[in-house]
Amino acid sequence: MVVKIYEGTNRKPDGREYPVFTVVYSEHDKRQRKCLALREIEWEKERFCEKWRMNEREFYRVILGAATLKKHLLGLLEYFHHQITNAVTEAFNATIQSLKATARGFRNFDHYKIRIHFFLGRLNLHPL
Numbered sequence: 001m002v003v004k005i006y007e008g009t010n011r012k013p014d015g016r017e018y019p020v021f022t023v024v025y026s027e028h029d030k031r032q033r034k035c036l037a038l039r040e041i042e043w044e045k046e047r048f049c050e051k052w053r054m055n056e057r058e059f060y061r062v063i064l065g066a067a068t069l070k071k072h073l074l075g076l077l078e079y080f081h082h083q084i085t086n087a088v089t090e091a092f093n094a095t096i097q098s099l100k101a102t103a104r105g106f107r108n109f110d111h112y113k114i115r116i117h118f119f120l121g122r123l124n125l126h127p128l
Contacts, residue, residue: 095120
């Protein structure tokens, strides 16, 4: 049941006005609409599971996968636009972390730098 309808206008960026209607529902009607929406979601879930022959656990895995894709959508689209990743940086970082773990500590930072340069191939061993 609709309790009130408010009428007003809003202005577009080009200066034209267009009508706006705000509908206010009673609390009972809000609860009924929410229950109906939840029931429709449940029916959609059942139809989806029947169509793809999956159980509820597999369905939630699909939902989590979709949420992950949605969360990282901007980064994925940027990759397809620029074709650039940070894989090289991650590889360097993994190598450095591995060196740090196998050494079990260094006496000073210079020894740490020398080991990184030696293993990553940038140590100049030529005499001065």
